[in-house]
Every structure is written in C-alpha cells, then in structure tokens.
Amino acid sequence: MSGTKIPSAVIAEVSDILSSHYYSHSKLNTLFQRCGAPDEIPTGNCVDKCAEWLRATNSDETRDAISVLGCVLQEFMDFEKGEEDPVWKAKKERVKRTLEKHGLSYQMGGTILGALTGTPTRSLQTIIREKDLIGLGTEFERALISVQSDPPAAITAACAILELYLRLIFRTKA
Secondary structure, eight states: OOOOOOOHHHHHHHHHHHHHHHOSHHHHHHHHHHTTOOSSOOOSSHHHHHHHHHHHHHHOTTSOHHHHHHHHHHHHHHOSGGGGOHHHHHHHHHHHHHHHHTTOEEETTTEEESSSOOHHHHHHHHHHHHHTOHHHHHHHHHHHHHHHHOHHHHHHHHHHHHHHHHHHHHHHHO
8 A cells, every 4th residue: 555645625626526526425336336435435415425435544554545545546546428517617627727737647547647756756747847848747657656666777777867967057057
C-alpha cells in the first residue's frame, strides 16, 4: 500500500462531482465496491456517501486510498462521449485542478500520479508550466507516467529532462 492519503479538498470535490454524475445510491454502491473501498456502505445523501467512503478508505491501512480514488474516477474521467458536453468538461477540469493543487494528476486508465513523488518534482512541474517549455513538459509527463510501471524508462526520461533544461540554460547565457 502506498500509505498516501486522499487530501480532504480532493474528497470534497470528487464527492460533489461523482454524486451528480452517478446520481443514485445503487450506482455509487456498485462503483465503490468494484473499486475496493471498505465493505461497509455509508449512509446519507450521495455526496455524503462518496465523501464518507473516501474517508473510510483513507482510514483503512489495508487499502491503497490513491488507487481506489483512481478507480472511482476512471469511468467519469475517461468518458469519451462527454467531450462535447460543456458541463461534463467543466466538472472534469474541476477534478484536474483540485488534484493539481495537491500535487496529483489523473492519467487515463485510473492512475493518479504524484502521490509518491516529492516536492522537488512538483516544483519542476510548476517551472515547466510557468515557462511553457513544451519539450520539457513532454519528457516530464513521460517520466511521471513511467515512474511506477517502468522505472528504467522514468530514469531515461529524467535524463532527457536534464539535458533539455541544461541546453536551455546554456542558450540563455550565450
């Protein structure tokens, strides 16, 4: 288990959005049970149910809370038909922004990145975004995607990031 907890602000945002997307207790029950949340079904309205289930997942040391969050978000975030729906797109962006505020990001397939990375990585990610460095951003995303599934590929991508960054520094100084 990663030991990383879902931040409270993420729980609040995700609960609000998922409860309006799935809108029924039986759909939420199926979703959370399928994703490995604790067995006891919370009571209350749909928002409270989502929030309580995510909090219970955080409290259960036998569960990987971030993996459960990724699974719970997967269908909503990967939903292709909704691309034309401005309300759905706005909600998806809310989830992305909330995750980003806490150094996390959602990747297709239900993977939440950043839960195991430290502050220096987040700082580099911020620098890349602020300076609009497309090449560095591409390599950084490649490294993040690979960090858990293919560590050697992540190291290769990290080397490419350093090389690109140093080239930018030397061009600026010349």
